[in-house]
Amino acid sequence: MKSKRIACIAMAGLMAASLAGCGGSDSDNKDTTEATKAATEAAGSDSADDTTADAEGIKSYADIQLGTDFTDLSAEIKFYNNRTDMDSDDYGGKNWKQYLEDFNKEYPNIKVDVITDTNYAEDALTHLQSGNYETVMCIPAVDMADLSTYFMSFGDYDTMSSLVNYSNRWLYQGQVYGVPLAATTQGIVYNKKVFADAGVTDVPKTPEEFIAALKAIKDKNPDCIPLYTNYAAGWTMGAWDDYISITATGDATYKNQKLAHTKDPFKNYGDDTHAYAVYKILYDAVSQGLTEDDYSTTDWESCKGMINNGEIGCMVLGSWAYPQMEAGGPNADDIGYIPFPISVNGKQYASSGADYCYGINVNASDDEKQAALVFVKWMTEKSGYAYNEDSLALVPGSESKISFDGVDFVADEAALEGEEDYLNQLNSESELNVSNGGNDKIQAIIEHAANGDMSFDDIMAEWNQKWSDAQESLGIEVTEK
CATH class of the missing domain: 3.40.190.10 (Periplasmic binding protein-like II)
Structure with a gap:
């Protein structure tokens, strides 16, 4: 059934735009932490699964000491992502080749093969469906309930939120399955x-x-x-x-x-x-x-x-x-x-909130998982990637280049327990794909506006009808006006 859901999403051609924002910033986490913790406690931090690093005898993200642990570990991992622009020597910032050169100065025996894709959002779902996917990848649009099928947990939310901002982007039943590459506004x-x-x-x-x-x-x-x-x-x-x-x-x-x-x-x-x-x-x-x-x-x-x-x-x-x-x-x-x-x-x-997030293949070998954890932690804490890419601060207390005078940065709070996949279900049923790669509907706004063949109010009325029909079909209660 999970494979079928992934196939349906892939066929629908979901495309990620930004990558947008679910999580919290250094200061804004304070606004959302209580609600997120409440959901976490309700689900139970110990309730998740046995795919955490510690449960498998692998040193966890939290416990790894960069520059000290695993400097002699020998492994080869693949990192699949959407940043094709960073393949080029002409990229205006630091490219993948340069990051890996710096990484290998500390971890000479961990070989990271970077694979990029211009059609990443769709193709990543196809990779997951095949069962043969990379060691580390940017998590695409999967159902929250399916996270543990594809990815290992980085740790419980209380632990990870103290180390990484925006760590509730891929939070399910108290476990964190994704660490942001960057955070955007x-x-x-x-x-x-x-x-x-x-x-x-x-x-x-x-x-x-x-x-x-x-x-x-x-x-x-x-x-x-x-x-x-x-x-x-x-x-x-x-x-x-x-x-x-x-x-x-x-x-x-x-x-x-x-x-x-x-x-x-x-x-x-x-x-x-x-x-x-x-x-x-x-x-x-x-x-x-x-x-x-x-x-x-x-x-x-x-x-x-x-x-x-x-x-x-x-x-x-x-x-x-x-x-x-x-x-x-x-x-x-x-x-x-x-x-x-x-x-x-x-x-x-x-x-x-978080942009794309690193996810680690739950089916990888122990050495590959350990190497992947080291790589993700190094990219997050030592590489400078987030700062170089004008990200909001990922590590509490670190610097950010982005600021708006007089504007509050606020993060989306997590879904309530038992409702984690409501938005995905409504998007699929209505075919509107709100905040989930709904590119066709936005293109349609441009087409109708340019052609003058449909008023804006008529477009919105059509969307409202699709949303209402989806709510009724799925049995989702309407409580907000």
């Missing part, structure tokens, strides 16, 4: 010079102010694309889903605890908040000619140079994209990152 990457030249000196805080800024850019520089959609890439569209929870509601419980029980979550709340306000920004920008002339011709790789050179005003992407745009040309200082333009009762919030 959700905002807008933009060209500061383009905005300034257009007279936009204040950061837009509402949809109305943001659309006005885009119009000012177009008026000042008709050759500049105010908002680049990245429609053709597909996976980039999923980024829009990442703004509908904390950013648009200010509520850390909204995504994982309330959304599944909400009646008509895509309705107009009348105050420029919630999902309606997020998606309407995109519809309005396209319908008013504030995006590229032909959405089908957008190109992910070339957009990096375009925004760096002032040919694009901004793009809606997670903070993971910020360093890539800086490295896209000679004008890194022109690239900035600002909050998404929604305010809740006059206050702005930014979702923060």
